[in-house]
Amino acid sequence: xxxxxxxxSHSVIEKGQTVTLRCDPISGHDNLYWYRRVMGKEIKxxxxxxxxxxxxxxxxxxxxxxxERTGGTYSTLKxxxxxxxxxxxxxxxxSQGPVNYGYTFGSGTRLTVV
Amino acid sequence: AQTVTQSQPEMSVQEAETVTLSxxxxxxxxxxxxxxxxxxxxxxxxxxxxQEAYKQQNATENRFSVNFQKAAKSFSLKIxxxxxxxxxxxxxxxxxxxxxxxxxxxxxxxVFP
Numbered sequence: 001x002x003x004x005x006x007x008x009s010h011s012v013i014e015k016g017q018t019v020t021l022r023c024d025p026i027s028g029h030d031n032l033y034w035y036r037r038v039m040g041k042e043i044k045x046x047x048x049x050x051x052x053x054x055x056x057x058x059x060x061x062x063x064x065x066x067x068e069r070t071g072g073t074y075s076t077l078k079x080x081x082x083x084x085x086x087x088x089x090x091x092x093x094x095s096q097g098p099v100n101y102g103y104t105f106g107s108g109t110r111l112t113v114v
Numbered sequence: 115a116q117t118v119t120q121s122q123p124e125m126s127v128q129e130a131e132t133v134t135l136s137x138x139x140x141x142x143x144x145x146x147x148x149x150x151x152x153x154x155x156x157x158x159x160x161x162x163x164x165q166e167a168y169k170q171q172n173a174t175e176n177r178f179s180v181n182f183q184k185a186a187k188s189f190s191l192k193i194x195x196x197x198x199x200x201x202x203x204x205x206x207x208x209x210x211x212x213x214x215x216x217x218x219x220x221x222x223x224x225v226f227p
Contacts (some may be wrong), residue, residue, distance in 0.1 A: 003158070009157075033214070035215070035217075040219070041219055042118070042217045042218055042219045042220070043205060043207075043215075043217040043220075044217070045214040045215065045216075048214065056214065059214070089157070091159065093159075105151075105158060105159035105160075106158065107157045107158040108157050108158075108159075110157075
């Protein structure tokens with residue numbers, strides 16, 4: 001089966017611009033998660049979708065971040081306007097249901113805001 | 115709040131040798147799950163090993179094993195017979211049931227021939 005796909009793999013934008021990251025989960029996976037790692041720090045949870053609904057968005061840093069999941073399939077994470085501190089690697093992960101194991105991660109999108 | 119601490123930003127090991135990566139965590143819960151993830155230079159994070167807190171037996175996956183000390187809240191990863199392909203960032207993570215994963219800051223492992 002195809003894994004979790006994220007694109008772009010890299011993005012360099014200027015402060016104040018808008019960037020949209022996309023995640024395609026494994027087909028049939030209802031749960032989709034976004035995480036972010038700022039350089040040198042821990043990976044932090046951003047939000048969790050169950051199908052198209054936001055189950056937990058407690059990790060979203062501020063209202064410049066907007067996540068959507070159209071029809072319970074792929075998800076987008078938009079940052080508008082981007083700030084320097086938004087730089088980092090954004091990971092997406094998916095799982096089939098409530099699991100007590102780990103889940104499948106994508107390769108991440110490295111975002112650099114200059 | 116739960117926290118995960120990895121106190122070794124970088125480690126190195128010679129090929130075929132054994133290395134242990136440290137992880138401690140803080141929680142007031144008694145039931146939870148612990149994980150080690152590996153992120154090679156290609157950047158996709160891969161689950162290496164997991165441990166259920168209610169199990170006393172340490173998890174093992176081929177050359178990877180853990181030393182789970184529940185009372186001490188310690189969860190170290192031992193890599194035996196290290197291979198060049200083991201070079202990666204290793205992240206320790208905690209999860210209670212279906213809650214979000216809580217990660218440490220990671221340990222970069224270098225493997226020398």
